[in-house]
Amino acid sequence: MASVILPQKRVLGESLTRQNLTSPSGPAKKRKVESFSSSPAPRFNSSQNRPHSKLASSQPKSTFELEVLEKLSQDISDLKRNNTEKDQAWARPPVVDFLPERDSLCFQSIEAEEGTLHGGRATVKLFGVNDVGNSVMLHVTDFKHYLYLAAPIGFQPKDCAAYKAYLETQTAQHQPAIHSVALAMRESIYGFQGNVAKPYLKVTVTDPKFIPKVRSTIQSGAANWKGLWKLREKEEIETYDNIQYVLRFMVDCKVQGMSWVEAPAKTFKLVPDHLRQSNCQIEAETSYLDLIAHKPEGEWSKMAPLRILSFDIECAGRKGIFPEANHDPVIQIANVVTRYGEKKPFVRNVFCLQDTSSIVATQILEFQKEEKLLSDWQKFVIDVDPDIITGYNIANFDFPYLLDRAHHLKVKGFEYWSRLPSVPSRAKETNFSSKQMGNRDTKATNINGRLQLDLLQLIQRDHQLRSYTLNSVSAHFLGEQKEDVHYTMITELFNGTPESRRRLALYCLKDAYLPQRLMDKLSCLENYTEMARVTGVPFNFLLSRGQQIKFVSQLFRKALEQKLVIPHIQSKQSDDQYEGATVIEPTRGYYDVPIATLDFASLYPSIMQAHNLCYTTLLMNKKDIEIFGLKKDEDYIITPNNDIFVTSKQRKGLLAQILEELLSARKQAKRELAIETDPFKKAVLNGRQLALKISANSVYGLTGATTGKLPCLAIASSTTSFGRQMIEKTKDEVEKRYNIANGYSHDAQVIYGDTDSVMIKFGTKDLAEAMRLGEEASKFVSEKFIKPIKLEFEKVYFPYLLINKKRYAGLHWTKPEKYDKMDTKGIETVRRDNCLLVQTVIEKVLRMILIDQDVPGAQDYVKETIADLLQNKVDMSKLVITKALTKDDYAAKQAHVELAHRMKKRDAGSAPGLGDRVAYVMIRGAAGAKNFEKSEDPIYVLENNVPIDTRYYLDNQLAKPLGRIFEPILGETKARSLLTGDHTRTISVAAPTVGGLMKFAKKTQTCMGCKKPLTGKQEKEGAVCSDCSPRVGELYKRTLDRVSDLEVRFGRLWTQCQRCQGSMHCEVICSSKDCPIFYMRMKAKKDLEDAGKELTRFDADQAAMW
Template sequence: MAYLDTAGLEWCRGLLLGHEFLTLMCLECHVATRPQLLPDPQLDPISALVFSITQDLPPEIPSPQHLKVAGVDLVTRTGLTDLAVLHVDSEADLLEEAIRLVTTWDPDMLVGYEVQRGSWGYLLERGLALGVEVVARLSRVPEGARASHHLEEEDEYGTEHTSQIHLAGRVVLNAWRLMRSEAALQSYTLQSVAFQILHTRIPAFSHTQLTAWWLADTTRGRTLGHLLLRCRLTLDLLHRLDLVPRTAELARLFGIQFYDVLSRGTQFRVESMMLRLARGRNMVAISPSVQQRAAMKAPEWIPLTLEPLSRFYTEPVVVLDFQSLYPSVMIAYNYCYSTCLGRIHLLHNPPPQPYSFGTAHLRLPPDPKQLLEMVDEMNVSPCGVAFLPSRVRRGVLPVMLEEILNTRLMVKASLKRCGERDASLRRVLHSRQLGLKLIANVTYGYTSANFSGRMPCSEIGDSVVSKGREILERSIQLVNSHPTWAAQVVYGDTDSLFVHLPGRSRSQAFVTGQEIAAAVTKMYPKPIKLKFEKVYLPCLLQTKKRYVGYMYETPDQQEPVFDAKGIETVRRDGCPAVAKVLERSLHLLFDRKDVSLVRQYVQRQLLKVMQGRVSLQDLTFAKEYRGARGYRPGACVPALQLARQWTRRDPRKEPRAGERVPYVIVYGAPGLPLIQLVRCPSTVLADASLRLNATYYITHAILPPLHRCLALLGVNVNAWYTELPRPSTLTASTSTLPGSSSGPSIARYFTPVACVGCGADTTAAPAGRGAAGGQGLCGGCKGSPQETVLRLGERFRTYERAVDHIRQVSCSLEMVCEACVGCRLQEVECISLDCPLTHRRTMAGRDLQAAHHLHSLLDDF
C-alpha cells in the first residue's frame, strides 16, 4: 500500500486492506410537506430520521453501544418491534442527535438511494436553512475546519451529473447512480431496481400520503416502516451486488482511492499502473495541454468493420474472436511510448530540428548509423511507424499488459481451485480478475484518446489499429481461400470473424471452427490468439453490429441460447412491447421456419395494441434526461418537455441528469405536433379520456424493427398491418368513467373510431345518447335495428363474461397488493409505475364501466 497517498485519510488504508473497519450508514428522512409539492428544505421541516447501520468489525474491536431508547410507545401499537425510537423536542435537537449518531458510530460510508433530495443532502440543506453547521461536523476533519459540500460549489458537472456530496474522510454513495452502471434497466427507481435485483416488490407512496399517516397516531408506524424498508433495501442492494468489497479490491489493484474507482474514468486507472512501472525505469510522463492535444496529428486509421452479407442463415455460422487483440498486438510488436522512433522515412534522413511526435516532439541522433543497423529488426507498423525491438528496449506498456494478462490467468486458476465454501475469497478473486481484464482492454484507448486524453499519441494509436486491421484481413483471406474448409467470412468486426459453413452440421461446424482457430493462431507471434467462441444455428445478420441467432457454445449443448446484439431486443431506446414482439417473432422464425406463424402472431399483437389491451408499462418509453443545460435551445425532446412541465409546477421536481424519464404517446387533435402528444404515464392512468396512440406505436415503434429483420426474407410487414380490420372501441363513453378530466377532451371529438356494431369507420358523437339514435353506431347499423340488436347482445354477453373475470382478477390483485403495501387498498394509494398491477387495476375498472356503457347503449337502441 505504499503507492497509495492516504495522508489524512487513515480510514482508506483500513478499508482497502481488509474491510475490517467498514461501517455503512443509510438514512431516509420524513418531512412535513405541502400538498402536491416535493419537500423543500427551505420550507418543510424534518419530522423524523430513519437510519440503518451495517458494519463489518472483528470480534475484538468494540462497537458503539446502542442508543438510549425513549418514546417507544410511539410505535409499540404498530408491531414494529425491531425499531428503536429516540424522541426529541425540536428540529434543532433532531439535527444535533443526527450529528451525534454519526460521530458515535463513525461510519466509513454514508449511503442513500437518492442522497440529494430525500436523504443526506436534504439533511445538510435543512441545516443550512436553520443556521446549523452540519457539513463540517459530519466530516472527519478537526472541529472548526470546513468541508466542501456541493451546496457551496457551483460546479455544474459535480452537482448535476454525479450528485456528489463531499465530506472529508467519508465516502457518500448515491445508490441509484451506482445502479446505472450495474444493471441495464428501463427505470432506476427503488421499486424497479429492488424487483430486478432483489426480486422484491415494494410500494411507492406520495409525500402527502406519508405525511397523512405520520400525523395520525394509529398509522404513524406505516411511515416509519416504509422508510425503514427503503433503508434496508438500499443496503441489501449494495450487499447483493458486492459493490463495496469489489470497489475496494479494484482500488487496491489500480492503486487509486476508493471513490476514484467510481467517479474517475479508465484513463486514470491506466495511468496509475503505468506510472508505477515508469518510475522504476527513471521515466517521466508528459502532461500535454489542451493546445498541444489540439495541435497533434489526427488519427488516420479506424478499426476494420466489414459490411455483412445480410440474410437469414439456416446453416452454421461460426464466430471466432481474437483474445484481447489490441493488448496482444502491443505485447507482440513492442508498441509503446518508450520504443517509438516515429515515421520510418525519417530514420534515413533525420531532420535537424525535433519533429512532431504525438503531443510532443522527438529528436533523433544526428548520426542514424546505429538505428539503420537495426532496421531489419524493427517492428514497422502498417501505417509506417517504427518501434525498437524487444532486445534493445522492452516498452513500459507491453510489460504492463503482459504482467496483467499473466496475473489474470493465475487469478482465474486460483479461482477454479478455490472451494465453494470460501465465498468471500471467491468474491475477492473474481473482482481482481475482472479488474485486470478491464484495465487490459482500455489501455489502447489511453493512447488514442486524442480529444480528452491525458497523454494521447496518434502514432501509437494508428499503429495498433492498422496492425489489427492487417491481422484481420490476412485471417479473412486465409479462411476464404482454404480448399478443405469451403468456408466464407460473411462478417468481420474489429477482432471477430463470422464464418459461414454451408452444407455442414452443427457438430462439423465445431470441428471446422477449431481448425480455423488453430491455423490462424500459428500465423502470428504470441500472445496473439484466435479463439473459437460459438456457433450460430440459425442466425440473422442485419447490418453492422446488429445480428441475432441461436447460440451453441459447446458440442454437447442441446438447448440453444437466444443471443442478440444491437437489435431492439437488447436496446432500451424503445418500449418493452417492441422487444417482446420482436423476440417472440424471431423465436417462431428460428424454431418453426414458418413465416405464416410469425404473421399470425404479429397480427394478434397489433390487434391487442389497437384494442387497448396492452399494458401501459409495455408501451412506456424511458429516455435519459441530460439536464436543462444539456439540450440546445428549442430542442423538442420528450424528457425535456415533461421536465419543463414539472418544473413549472414545482422547481424541485426536475429530474436529475442521467435519470430516465418515462413517457407515452397519446391521441390528439389532427395536426398537433408529436411533442404535444407526450404524456407522463401517471397522467394517462389518472385521466380516462386519454388514449394511447396505437397508430404511432404500431407504425413508428413495432413495425420498423420487424421490417428490418423480416425484410431480409422478402416479407412486407407493413402489409400485415393494412390487412387488419379496425376494431370497435368505446372511446365516446370515456367522459363517464371515474377519474376522467372534467373538461371535454379534444381527442373525443376528432379521434376516428369504429362502429360498435359492425366495425365500420365512424366518429363518435360528442354528446347525448338515446335520442341521438345510438352513440357509436354507424348509419348502416341504425338502418338495420334487428341485426344490430343481435350483434350488441352478443357483444354484451362477451362483456358480461369479461366482467366476471375482472371481478375475480380484482380480488386476486387486491390480495397481492395488500401483501405488498401491508394494509387494505382502500386505505392507501400506491403510485408505483414500475408495478404491472397498477395498470391492471385501472384497466379493470375502465372495462367494467365500458360494459355498463354498452348495456346502456343496447337499452337505448
C-alpha cells in the first residue's frame, strides 16, 4: 500500500460534537465564511483545545475561488452582512405553533413507501416538505390491497362469506389473510364486450404482503370452491389488477407523484415521541378516507423549498490500484446544499482529513482521524436533512464506498442516514433493463424518505454524448471544463502540504458543485417532477423502473374511473413481430433548391384517437360482430392489418381518452408557459409539457412490447399500418395536386418519407414560395384524414443533402430571412468509437457544403486533411479513441482491453483499471497484424515516436463517412478519388525509438545541416559535419528559434491548463484524456525536450557561439 500520511496514534478529540452539528446557539459555535476582507473561517480541528483561527493562506485567490465566490455566494457584500447564525445554520426552520385541532397538514409528497404502524398495521408512508420547509412523514392507514377474479356462473352474494373462509384455508397463512370477498360489477379492459358489466369477485387482503400468495392460490386452481370454475387441463383462473400496494393506493386515492397532499385539521394526529419512526420534524397519521390529494395544476403546481445536497468524495488510493474501501481512506467530502427556488447555496463545506488551507466562502472542517470524519459527515447529513441527494456517479461509487469504508472502520451508526433511524442504508447489486437503455448492472442504495438523483445516470438516460465524464459533460452543457486529477495523483496531493490538500479540496468542491449546476441547467428536477405528476408514479420509480410503469399507472387510473379491471398477463418472451413504419425510398442527392418538410403532429397518438384503437374496442372474435349486431364502418372498422375495432359510436377507447387528456393538458401547459415570467415556474411548465409529450408518444410503443404488462400487437400493428397508408397517401395527394398540369410552375416530387414526415421538392428556388406551398399542402392533405390527424408544415431544408434512409443534413429554415441551424441526422459526429478527426472533418465539410455552398472547397479541404494525416501533421489529440474498460473478460479480443493488459505489464501503477476509460491510437504493426494488436497508449506513442497507422484512420475512420456525404453529390467514382491521387502519395513516418528492430539498432548522430551520419570524432566534436561547419551559426540560430517557438507554444498550453484548473501558481497535473489540450500539451513538452537536446549538441561547436 502506498504511504498515506495518517497519525500513528488514532485518537481524536471532539472536532464536531453532536451539539456542534445542530444550529449554533452561542459564540463558540459560530460558523463563519472567509471573505476577501475578513480573517479566515474558523475551522473545526481535531481538538477543541487547538486554536480555531489560522492565518489566511498567502496564496493569491484562484480563478476557481472567484467563481465559487461569484456563483455560490453571488454577492460578497451580502455575505458580509448576512454572515450570521441564520445564514450558516444547517438545521431546518423550527415547527412553529402547529396544532392538529386547528391547522391542516399540507405538504409536497416526494416519496411514498409501504410500511407498518403500531401493532403491525400496513400503512403508506408519505414523505415530504411543507411550504415553510419543515420535513413531514405522514402514515396513511386503513387502505387495504385487493385483486379481482371473474365470478363463476351461479355465484351469489350469499356465497361470499363461504368462499372467503375457503380461500383463507387454502391460503394457509399464520394469521388471517383475507379481509373480505365481495361481488362487484366490472368489465375487463381487454376486448370489446358489448358495454355490459359482469360479476367479479373483489378479494381484499388484511395485509399487502398476502397478495402474491392469494393470487397464486387462486390462479393455480387450489381455491376452486366447489369446482365452480370450469377449467380445462393446465388452464388457470385469471386474476385482475396486478399492481403493487403503493401504486394501488396512489391510484385509488388520486395521489400523483411529487404532488401536494393534505390532511385537514382534526383528521390526523401527531405520533407521540416514543412511537415515532422517522427523524422528520412532523410525523403524523391519518386515514386514507380523510386524505385530500391536490391535482398539480394552478396554485398546486408549485414546488416546496426542497433541500438539495450535492456531494463528492475523494479517496487516497494506492499506486496502480483503483481505490478499494477495505484499504484506501476517504480523505475529503465536499458538500453544497441549496433550497429549491434560491440561487445561493446556504451550505458549502469540505470535510478534510488533516490540516487544509482556507478556501474562500467555504467552511473547512478538519479531522485527524478518518472515523471521526465519516461519523460527523453522517451527523451533518441528518442535521441538514436533504430531500434530494445528488452527485456524479454517486449510485455506483460514492454511496457504496462510504458504506463499505465505514463498515471496514467499524464506524458505529454511519449507515443510518435515511429519514428512518431504524433502517440502515445498504448498497445492493441490481440490474436495470429497458429497451431504451439496455441491460445495466448498477448499485442501488436505500435512503428512505429522500430522493437520490445521480446526474451520471440521468444524463446517460436522456442524452447521447461522445463522453460521459463530468469534465466532458460540463464542457458540453456548461461550456467550461475543470481540472481532472487522476485518482493516482490524489494520494500525492494528500501527502503534501496544507496548500496541496487545499488544492484537492477545491477540486473536490467543484466536483460537488458541478452536478448541482448541471441539474439546474438541464432542469432535471423540474422535468422528472412533472413526469411523476403526469404519470402518477412516485419520483423514484422514474429512476429505477423502465417506461412501462408510467403507462400502467395512467391506465389503472382511467380504468378505475370506468369500473374496468385489467387482466394479469404473465410476461413471456414472444417471437411475434409486426411490420413497422414506412420509409419512402429516398431520391439521394444534393439539392440546392428548398425542400419543404411536412410532419404529422403526434402521428401514432393521433391515429389511435382517430381510429379508436384500444384494448376496450378490440373485437377478439369475428362472431362478436353478429352477436352485438354491428354494422361495418358505422359500428366497427377493419384496419389495414385486418384487425377489427369498434368505433366511438359503440365505445370510446380508454387509450383515446388518455391521449386526448394528455395532449389537451400539453396545449394548456404551453399556453401558460408562453405568458409566464418567473424562471422557476417556467422551468416547471416546460418540464410539464415535455412530460405530457413523452407520455403521449410512449403509449403506442408499450402496446407493442411483447414482454410488457399489457401487450396488444393488434393495436401496435394496426397503428403502424395506418401510418404506412397515410405516408403513401400524402405522397400521392401532393404529387397529384402540385404539378404543371394544375397550373403550378413545377411538378412536385416527394423525395423522401420517414415514419411521420415527408420531404417535398416543389421545384421553386424561392425560399418564401416553398414555405407558402408547404403550408398550403399541409392544410390540403390534412383535410383528407380523420381528425385529430393533422399534417403540419414545420420547416424547409435549403440546401439539403439526402444521403440515405435516416441519414441527411441540411440548413433548417422556419422563416425566409435567416436559417435557424444546421440539422443532421444519422451522420458520424457523436459516436465515441470514431476519433475527433472524423467529427471535425465531417462538421467542417457539411458547413462548407451547406452554409458556404462551396463543394469544390470542401473537396480541397478533404484532400488537404488526408495529405496532412498521411504526412503525420495531424495533432494526435484528434486521433485518440476512447472506450470504457467495463469488465474483466470479453468474449472477443478488443483494442482497448488488450492495450490495458500491455500497459499493466509495462507499469501497473499507471495502467487503467476497471471502470476507467482507455484512450488509445492505432499504430503501425507487422504485416497482417490484427487491430487489437495495434492499439497503443497515446503518451507512450509520443514519448517513443511510435509511428501512427495513418492508413487505418483513412480507411477505417474517414473513408465511409466521407463517401456517404460526397457520393450523392459527385457520384461514386469522383467521391472515391478523394481518397486516392497525388495528395495521398507523400507519406511521413516517425522514426521509432522502441519496438521491433530498434532494440538491436545503434543510434548514430546526424549532421544538423545535411543529415549525413557523423562518425568517430565528428560525433563528439559537434552538431555538424565538416562540410556544413561554415553554416553552423545559421543552423544554431534555426534550432534556437525552434526551441523558442516551442517554449511559447508549451507556455501557452500550460497557461491554458492553469486557467482551467483555477490557479496560475500551481503545477498542472490534469490528466483529462477527453481533452484535446492534454495531448497538445504532452506533445509540445516532448517536442521541446527533443529540441532542447538538439540545441545542446551545439555546445561543442565554438563557431555557434558568436
